[in-house]
Amino acid sequence: MKADTRDEIRPDIRAGANPEKPRGSSRWTKLRATLLILATQVVLLALLLGFWERATATDKQAAFMFGSPSAILGFLxxxxxxxxxxxxxxxxxxxxxxxxxIGNFFGTLIGLLLWYSRFVSRVVEPFVIALGSIPIIALAPIIIIWFGTGLISKVAMSTLSVIIVALVTSYKGATGVDPDQINLMRTLGASKFQIFRKLVVPASLTDIFAGLKLTVGFALIGAIVGEFMSSSEGLGHAIFKAGSLYVIPKVFAALVATIALALLLTFLVGRIERLLMPWRRIR
Structure with missing residues (x-):
């Protein structure tokens, strides 16, 4: 009797417990949410541009100070x-x-390696804070003296804008690893290098990629600042030259190109993250 009862109840339990949604329905829900977000963004952008165009079309002073979307499009x-x-x-x-x-490679490498020694990390901490507190533009004259006015000086400015952020985020990820997992690997006989390679580095990837997304903007700022100081080409040079001639729409046109470049680089970082960390894909 008990066996028969279990046999009768079991199908009901299987039917009612944690029913899985059809995979096609889940994909459609994600697509619909993505399209809704995209449509909202397009509408907001269109409203902003429409208000901007109307405001500058009726006010010559506003048109001189802020340009207009049509003039910016013309310069583009x-x-x-x-x-x-x-x-x-x-x-x-x-x-x-x-x-x-360059900045992320060396910054991430140093940040992860500091996990090996708490003593060394505490020794270098004030130096890292001191370097991170220096405004990057204050280093521009020194960088130009050291590396000249060519490509290398702009790369150096971009690298210095990135390296401290990459170091801090990777070190934070390494030191944030669960101590219980480290102790478990030690009890299983793992060496410090094995713990570092098989636990610390993979567990730090979330913070490392968060730092990568953040440093895209810092790298671009460093390059633009370098071009402001000394350059004959580049978007920073175009912005500086147009600004010195008070051609505001051309300044905004170069800014649009800069924003597009930043979005493209951020997208590429996101794609790399999805490849290396498929379990982190947005649900």
Whole structure:
């Protein structure tokens, strides 16, 4: 009798416990939410541009001070036709990528290696804080004296803008590893290097990629500041030159290109994160 009762109840339990939603329905829900967010963003941007265009069309002083979306679009088209837009974007993008890669490589490496010694990390802590507190623009004259006015000085500025942030975020990730997991691996006979390679580094990836997304903007700022100080090409040079001539719409046109470059680099970092950390994909 008991066996029969279990056999009768078991199908009901299986049918009622944790029913899984169809995979197609879940994908449609995600797609619908993404489209809704995208549509809202487009509407907000259109409202902003419409208000901006209307305000500058009826006020000449506002048009001089803030430009207008139509004038900005005109300068973007002009810069695209004469090739300056693509040339300046390429130069700034190269400087940003090199500074981003170099700064994050050495910053992340040092931050992770500081996990090995609490004594060393405490010794270097005030030096890291001191370096991180220096405004990057204050270093520009020294960088130009050391490396000249070419590509290397812009890459150096971009690297210095990134390295401290990368160091701090990676060190935070390494020291935030669960001590119980470390002790468990020690009891199983793992060496310190094995703990570092198989536990600390993978557990730090979340903080490392958070730092990567953050340092995209810092790397771009460093490159732009370097171009402000001394350059004959690049988006920073275009912004500085247009600003000195009071051509505000052209300044905004170069800023639009800068924003597009930052969004592209952030997107690429996100794609790399999805490849290396597939379990972190947004649900």
């Amino acid at each position: 088209a002009q810069m695209s036709r004469d090739g300056s837009l693509w040339r300046d974007t390429y130069v700034t993008g190269l400087e940003t990528l090199l500074g981003f890669a």
